[in-house]
Every structure is written in C-alpha cells, then in structure tokens.
Amino acid sequence: DTGVSQDPRHKITKRGQNVTFRCDPISEHNRLYWYRQTLGQGPEFLTYFQNEAQLEKSRLLSDRFSAERPKGSFSTLEIQRTEQGDSAMYLCASSYNRGLTDTQYFGPGTRLTVL
Amino acid sequence: SQKIEQNSEALNIQEGKTATLTCNYTNYSPAYLQWYRQDPGRGPVFLLLIRENEKEKRKERLKVTFDTTLKQSLFHITASQPADSATYLCALDSDGGTYKYIFGTGTRLKVLA
Numbered sequence: 001d002t003g004v005s006q007d008p009r010h011k012i013t014k015r016g017q018n019v020t021f022r023c024d025p026i027s028e029h030n031r032l033y034w035y036r037q038t039l040g041q042g043p044e045f046l047t048y049f050q051n052e053a054q055l056e057k058s059r060l061l062s063d064r065f066s067a068e069r070p071k072g073s074f075s076t077l078e079i080q081r082t083e084q085g086d087s088a089m090y091l092c093a094s095s096y097n098r099g100l101t102d103t104q105y106f107g108p109g110t111r112l113t114v115l
Numbered sequence: 116s117q118k119i120e121q122n123s124e125a126l127n128i129q130e131g132k133t134a135t136l137t138c139n140y141t142n143y144s145p146a147y148l149q150w151y152r153q154d155p156g157r158g159p160v161f162l163l164l165i166r167e168n169e170k171e172k173r174k175e176r177l178k179v180t181f182d183t184t185l186k187q188s189l190f191h192i193t194a195s196q197p198a199d200s201a202t203y204l205c206a207l208d209s210d211g212g213t214y215k216y217i218f219g220t221g222t223r224l225k226v227l228a
Contacts, residue, residue: 004158031214033216035218040220041220041221042119042204042206042218042219042220042221043159043204043218044218045209045215045216045217045218048214048215055214056214056215058215091158091159093158102208102214103149103161103164104149104159104161104216105161106158106159106160107158108156108157108158109156109157109158
C-alpha cells in the first residue's frame with residue numbers, strides 16, 4: 001500500500017534561501033492539498049488542486065509561496081526568500097472525489113527549520 | 116470570524132473509561148465534519164466523517180455526534196486503551212463544498228494504564 005509520500009522529511013535552511021518540497025499522492029487520487037502546521041496548532045490550509053488545476057489558495061499563501069501540480073500527479077511547494085516564521089511542518093494530503101465528501105490521506109510531512 | 120474550538124488542555128483518563136472530546140464551531144455551515152488522529156511527528160489519520168443530516172456515526176469503539184443547532188460535535192472513545200493516546204483533530208469544510216478545510220487545534224488525549 002503506497003500512501004502519500006513527501007520529500008524531504010526534514011529541511012534546515014538559512015533565512016533568505018529558497019526551498020522546494022515534493023509530494024507524491026496516492027496514485028488514483030485527483031485532489032491534492034497542502035497544509036502548514038506549527039506546534040500546538042491544527043493544520044492550516046494553504047492550497048488545493050483538482051488534477052492539475054489549483055482551485056483554492058489561502059491568504060496565508062503569500063507571494064513567496066507557490067505550488068504546482070504538473071500533469072495532475074506529484075506536486076511541489078516552493079518557498080522563496082524564507083523567513084524564520086516559515087518554520088513549520090508542511091503537510092500534503094490527497095483524496096479521491098466521491099461526490100460531496102472528501103476523505104484526506106496525509107503524508108508524513110516535511111519539517112522546515114529556518115535559521 | 117470563523118472559529119473552531121477544541122479542548123485546548125490535555126485530557127487524561129483511566130484505561131477502560133470513555134473519553135469524550137468536544138469540537139465547537141462558529142460562523143460556519145459545514146456540510147460535514149471529520150475527526151482525525153495525529154501522533155507526534157506524523158501526519159493526521161482520518162477516523163470518521165459525519166454529514167450535517169446525520170446525528171450519530173459509529174466505528175468500532177468510536178462514536179461521533181453532530182448537532183448543527185448547537186454547532187457542536189462530540190467524539191467518544193469507549194473502553195479506552197493506552198494506544199488511543201494521541202491528539203485528536205476535528206475538521207470542517209469551511210463553506211459547504213469548497214474543499215477548503217479548517218482544522219481545530221486538537222485535543223491531546225492520554226489514556227493512563
């Protein structure tokens with residue numbers, strides 16, 4: 001059973017550097033989500049894709065954040081000019097459209113530390 | 116403003132007892148509500164989904180209720196076990212079908228042997 005995978009699992013970077021994370025969803029899933037989670041908080045929605053189309057973006061997703069899902073398969077989340085406030089766990093989830101409900105399967109996350 | 120509230124403090128209960136966790140929300144009209152379990156350093160794992168027209172849903176030792184009038188969901192774990200110790204998150208679709216999900220802060224449950 002190949003679940004959602006994320007790479008890397010951990011990333012340490014210096015402030016001002018760019019970072020890119022990758023998410024590989026469950027193969028038949030057409031929706032893909034990105035969340036950010038800080039300690040003691042629940043996941044915060046960042047964006048989601050249906051196939052290759054990015055349908056919703058949070059206002060949390062500033063100009064420094066961009067996400068892509070070419071060909072509706074894997075997705076990348078890039079953060080440019082990282083700031084210390086970007087330190088968090090970045091979670092990816094995928095789901096298969098079953099009418100009105102949507103069960104998300106989460107990956108293990110990428111923990112970002114900005115020094 | 117829109118808000119989801121869960122017991123912010125940890126819940127400690129004795130093994131074998133029933134744990135009850137609360138999720139309250141304001142200014143939403145969700146079509147459904149979900150509960151997830153999260154262990155430290157891992158992504159959340161889906162447990163149960165309950166629709167707005169359902170009062171109660173069960174799965175093994177888990178039970179969820181959903182009261183759209185009170186804007187509240189209760190999550191019960193019966194015959195709790197130490198392995199149930201984790202953080203439990205509730206999540207709503209924020210605008211009925213937009214698939215933009217809002218999560219609560221989670222309640223940390225510890226089941227004592």
